[in-house]
Amino acid sequence: MADRNIQVTLANRPSGWVKESDFKIVDRDVPKPGAGQVLVRNLWLSLDPYMRGRMNDVKSYAASVQIGDVMVGATVGEVVESNNPALKNGDHVLGYYGWQRYGLSDGRELQKVDGKAAPLSAYLGTLGMPGLTAWFGLIDIGAPKPGETVVVSAAAGAVGSVVGQIAKIKGCRAVGIAGGKDKCAHVVTDLGFDACIDYKAGNLMKDLAEATPKGIDIYFENVGGDILEAVALRLNPFARIPLCGLISQYNATQLHGLNNLVLLLINRVKLQGFIVSDYVDRAPAALAELVKWVAAGKIKYRETIANGIENAPSAFIGMLKGANVGKQLVKLA
Ligand SMILES: NC(=O)c1ccc[n+]([C@@H]2O[C@H](COP(=O)([O-])OP(=O)(O)OC[C@H]3O[C@@H](n4cnc5c(N)ncnc54)[C@H](OP(=O)(O)O)[C@@H]3O)[C@@H](O)[C@H]2O)c1
Structure with a gap:
């Protein structure tokens, strides 16, 4: 039987928590590449928190997904049919084909x-x-110096796990904040952070004070809400906050800002939001360093893998609720 292109499209714009019924599984023919085009069988799909924002119809740094459109996302796949001389069958490519089993394009973005x-x-x-x-968030905005204390939230996740390990490479004290004992054990034992605070244990302020005896010089912010509120109380003068994400707010109907803004003023704290795509020109040099650190065993990583495109919605919701350790992926083939 001919293969099918199973896709996941946006069925409804969620209000509050995203639900599986906000997505629709659609069964389509595998497209045929035209002149200059390339057909890719996607092998891996990345699930990322930013996708929750794309489900809303609001102005942001990138366009929203429209109702009925395939959900966006990065993919790695294999070229299976090519009318593009730059790509041949069997080539592996990183693309942005979204939540579907096949991708078709002119190949320019691959x-x-x-x-x-x-x-x-x-x-x-x-x-x-x-x-x-x-x-980029830690090195460019955080500018870590040896001996400083770096705190990162969502520390067991895809971004946070790397932040703490780079902090260690740079000679800093690395403190993670993550949900649950098992995640914290992973962050310290497997990833080599100096400490990890389980924010679900109910002693955030006390545990944070114990883990950061010299205060906090860099807070890599992935979460926002109560965690930002607690961290703000321990910031040192001239601390830096790379503002990477605010995942605690992505499904919230009432937004939680920072009540203690005055602490940033009196401590002359630099807070800077950033989007990784701003750094595209410098990505190859940063990537070369990451490759070197992974090869040397200085950066380790975990993956949480869902199987099959049909399971992308539940895996996505699970990731937003903290079911993942390390990078959340969907294995498509
Ligand atoms: N600025 C950029 O260019 C950029 C690029 C990539 C990612 N980001 C942001 O970086 C952050 C991490 O992304 P990621 O891809 O590495 O995801 P991830 O950390 O692998 O997965 C998300 C994690 O967020 C944590 N979380 C969810 N709700 C939370 C809450 N209310 N309070 C505390 N923690 C919560 C969960 O871990 P726990 O079990 O520990 O709660 C969950 O595992 C996100 O905010 C994302 O939007 C920004």
Whole structure:
């Protein structure tokens, strides 16, 4: 039987928590490449928190997904039919084909990746967008100096796990904040952070004070809400906050800002939001460093893998609720 292109489209714009019924599974013919086009069988799909924002109809740094459109997302796949001389069958490519089993395009946006140099899935995680986010946020905005204390929230996740390990490479004290004992054990034992605070244990302020005896010089912000509120109380003068994400707010109907803004003023704190795509010109140099650190065993990573495109919605919701350790992926083939 001929293969099918199973897609996941946006069925409804969620209000509050996203639900599986906000997505629709659609069964289509596998498209045929026209002149100059390339057909890619997607092998891996990346699930990322930003996708929740794309489900809303609001102005942002990127366009929303329209109702009925395939959900957006980065993919790694294999060229299976090519009318483009730059790409041949069997080439592995990083693309942005979204939540579907096949992708068709003129190939201009595709980037070849080497499955022998690293597992293909790594190009969606530590050696891809999340790893680069950690690198640019920490190194460019955080500007870590040896001996400083770096705190990162969502520390067991795709971005946070890399942030803490780079902090260690740079000679800093790395403190993670993550949900649950098991995640914290992973962050300290497997990833080599100096400490990890389980924010679900109910002693955030006390645990944070114990883990940061010299205060906090860099807070890599992935979460917002109560965690930002607690961290703000421990910031040192001239601390830096790379504002990477605010995942606690993505499904919230009432937004939680920072009540203690005055602490940023009196401590002369630099807070800077950033989007990793702003750094595209410098990505190759940062990636080369990440590749070197992974090869040397200085950066380790985990993946949480869902199987089959039909399971992308539940895996996505699970990731937003913290079911993942490390990078959340969907294995498509
Ligand atoms: N600025 C950029 O260019 C850029 C690029 C990539 C990612 N990001 C942002 O970086 C952050 C991490 O992304 P990621 O891809 O690495 O995801 P991830 O950390 O692998 O997965 C999301 C994690 O967020 C945590 N979380 C969810 N709700 C939370 C809450 N209310 N309070 C505390 N933690 C919560 C969960 O971990 P726990 O079990 O620990 O709660 C969950 O595992 C997100 O905010 C994302 O939007 C920004």
